[in-house]
Amino acid sequence: MLRFLTYRLAHSLLLLFLVSVIGFMILHLAPGGPLSQFALSPGMSQAELEKIAERMGLNRPLPVQYLDWAARFVTADWGESFRDGRAVLDIIFGHLFATLLLILTSTILSVGLGTLVGVLGAMRRYSAYDYLATVGAMVALSIPTFWFGLVAIYVFSLRLGWLPSGNMYTIGDESFLDYAEHLIMPSVVLALVQVAIWSRYMRSSILDVVGQDFVRTARAKGLTRRRVLYVHILRNALIPMITLTGIQLPTLLSGALVTETVFTWPGIGRLFLDSLGYNDYPVVMGVLMFTAMFVLLGNLIADLLVAGVDPRVRLE
Amino acid sequence: MSRVLSVENLGIGFRSEGQDFTVVRDVSFSLEAGQTLALVGESGSGKSVTSLGIMGLLPPPPQSRTTGRIVLHGGDGDGDIELLGLPESRMRRLRGDRIAMIFQEPLTSLNPVHTIGDQIVEAIRSHRRVSRAKARTRAVELLEQVGIPDPQERLGTYPHELSGGMRQRIMIAIALALEPDILIADEPTTALDVTVQAQILDLLRRLQKDTGMAMLFITHDFGVVADIADRTIVMYAGQTVEEGRTETVLSDPLMPYTIGLMNAVPRLETAGLKLGDLKTIEGFVPDPAALPQGCSFHPRCAYMQEGLCDTSPPSIEDAGGGHMVRCKRWRQIGEGRET
Numbered sequence A: 001m002l003r004f005l006t007y008r009l010a011h012s013l014l015l016l017f018l019v020s021v022i023g024f025m026i027l028h029l030a031p032g033g034p035l036s037q038f039a040l041s042p043g044m045s046q047a048e049l050e051k052i053a054e055r056m057g058l059n060r061p062l063p064v065q066y067l068d069w070a071a072r073f074v075t076a077d078w079g080e081s082f083r084d085g086r087a088v089l090d091i092i093f094g095h096l097f098a099t100l101l102l103i104l105t106s107t108i109l110s111v112g113l114g115t116l117v118g119v120l121g122a123m124r125r126y127s128a129y130d131y132l133a134t135v136g137a138m139v140a141l142s143i144p145t146f147w148f149g150l151v152a153i154y155v156f157s158l159r160l161g162w163l164p165s166g167n168m169y170t171i172g173d174e175s176f177l178d179y180a181e182h183l184i185m186p187s188v189v190l191a192l193v194q195v196a197i198w199s200r201y202m203r204s205s206i207l208d209v210v211g212q213d214f215v216r217t218a219r220a221k222g223l224t225r226r227r228v229l230y231v232h233i234l235r236n237a238l239i240p241m242i243t244l245t246g247i248q249l250p251t252l253l254s255g256a257l258v259t260e261t262v263f264t265w266p267g268i269g270r271l272f273l274d275s276l277g278y279n280d281y282p283v284v285m286g287v288l289m290f291t292a293m294f295v296l297l298g299n300l301i302a303d304l305l306v307a308g309v310d311p312r313v314r315l316e
Numbered sequence B: 001m002s003r004v005l006s007v008e009n010l011g012i013g014f015r016s017e018g019q020d021f022t023v024v025r026d027v028s029f030s031l032e033a034g035q036t037l038a039l040v041g042e043s044g045s046g047k048s049v050t051s052l053g054i055m056g057l058l059p060p061p062p063q064s065r066t067t068g069r070i071v072l073h074g075g076d077g078d079g080d081i082e083l084l085g086l087p088e089s090r091m092r093r094l095r096g097d098r099i100a101m102i103f104q105e106p107l108t109s110l111n112p113v114h115t116i117g118d119q120i121v122e123a124i125r126s127h128r129r130v131s132r133a134k135a136r137t138r139a140v141e142l143l144e145q146v147g148i149p150d151p152q153e154r155l156g157t158y159p160h161e162l163s164g165g166m167r168q169r170i171m172i173a174i175a176l177a178l179e180p181d182i183l184i185a186d187e188p189t190t191a192l193d194v195t196v197q198a199q200i201l202d203l204l205r206r207l208q209k210d211t212g213m214a215m216l217f218i219t220h221d222f223g224v225v226a227d228i229a230d231r232t233i234v235m236y237a238g239q240t241v242e243e244g245r246t247e248t249v250l251s252d253p254l255m256p257y258t259i260g261l262m263n264a265v266p267r268l269e270t271a272g273l274k275l276g277d278l279k280t281i282e283g284f285v286p287d288p289a290a291l292p293q294g295c296s297f298h299p300r301c302a303y304m305q306e307g308l309c310d311t312s313p314p315s316i317e318d319a320g321g322g323h324m325v326r327c328k329r330w331r332q333i334g335e336g337r338e339t
Helices: A002-029 A034-039 A046-056 A062-074 A088-123 A128-142 A145-159 A176-210 A213-220 A225-237 A239-262 A268-277 A281-309 B047-055 B088-094 B116-125 B132-145 B164-176 B194-211 B222-228 B246-251 B256-263 B330-338
Strands: B003-016 B019-032 B036-040 B064-072 B099-102 B182-186 B214-219 B231-236 B239-245
Touching: A002 A062, A002 A281, A034 A046, A062 A281, A088 A128, A088 A176, A088 A225, A088 A239, A088 A268, A088 A281, A128 A176, A145 A176, A145 A239, A176 A225, A176 A239, A213 A225, A225 A239, A239 A268, A239 A281, A268 A281, B003 B047, B003 B214, B019 B047, B019 B064, B019 B214, B019 B231, B019 B239, B036 B047, B036 B222, B047 B064, B047 B099, B047 B182, B047 B214, B099 B164, B116 B132, B116 B164, B132 B164, B164 B194, B182 B194, B194 B222, B214 B222, B222 B246, B231 B246, B231 B256, B239 B246, B239 B256
Parallel strands: B036 B214, B036 B231, B099 B182, B182 B214
Antiparallel strands: B003 B019, B003 B064, B231 B239
């Protein structure tokens, strides 16, 4: 166990290092940069631009800039935003709640619904329902999230007027109901693809387990159908789903990025896109590293959970 | 000796991709308390399907259809129960309680994520209203009975921590948990080492003596048959082709298929049977969707006579003393052996 954790920690650190180097390089190699917007200001002289560059530390060689950033990063000082000078970590934590609320709601939705759809599909294999679920999943997987989001806004906000078209709450209201009302569309839109993925994996995982000998044993023991399904089939079929949830985290986060943008949801995804637009390097790097750590931690937790529920798995 | 199960004219068919085919035809037998009946045949002869049919574990209609009668005879005062057509809720209560079953693959027949103890306790508690603690006490008793050392500690172990032989013992413990009238054993020793195989057979024989249960023992191994069965049925292409007391069938087989099967057993003494160098049976069990005309075994039969065996199917006849044979030439085959 200790060896496993040490190994995973080292592994994660190496990955984070690579992510930071590649992210840093791509960011700085991209055309434009933080200075380009100042350069357009009327009456801006070259000397003044250089002064700004010096203040931002952008006049130094790239490796030096990276090392400076990395040295501060490991001491939990993630720098300050170019835009407003606030600490990057403060900005991220300011947007964290919105994103967590969104992805948590949509994960609960997709796990619940995906499991149900998948289990029913497996139990009634090749039935009309099963074909419908299969086709539905294919459609959901092929619709881009942003398109579905825009259609949802058009139908439910513009035409029907049932739901707010964006933001997390109404200023001045902020009641639980108000939050819930704002949450419905973005979380459903984000969950759509996840439900499709979950139901497909769940269906095939169940079919894998149903054909196993121990299920026949369970039935031969005279257990009720319900008990065979919950205690023997589902218990085994859900184990690979834990791993899948971990693996799906990046998909979920990039889906959140699109969803947050479409619904002007004040989360980390939108912060990332905004910061990119402003060439706000410290915030972009901060969000990048934060999501990378989030994904790595999520996968570690998934692996620990699998080891917890499957006695055959030994963490070595 | 009391009769515990009667199977009469059992027929089992499946539907696959719009096509119907029959895999078990007109099979009849009965099980007596304290006795063992062996069902012998190659893969595809219908013996496992027969056992699943008795357990009510075949896929529901229209995917499968079962005809004939399967009657479970009541012990003390209970009436007879017709198992075919019994609602699932009632069938479930008999399964594991009155009729239990063990399987061929001990390595995969136990649920990997539950402890041995839980899997035994679950079997007991789904049929009897007893406390968890009481069921665990019974589980320890059962493990002791099937020869598992340190039964108390074993309750907390998972299947993957045990050997194949041990796991088959656990399966037997689960099957015996509710003292069934009938134990169906579907090739329970096929996947095990020869030494372990002998141990498991010994165990089953001892347990049968202690509990008086009837056993339906499915196998393709005549060594095992000789070891454990009182009566033997040989099945081919879903039909009974020879049936009788085990000694009679083994020492005086009259159906060419039985003779072929026995010659295919390398350990068996075949010198006295004067069967030339016939060692394997050529060909395969026929596709149930395309059975040959006449006797379904004739294309593979060493005794086949044209115009007789390939025209109409043989009926099953009594060759004396309840030794039943499905072959038109059994008299010639028997006589040939005398001389």
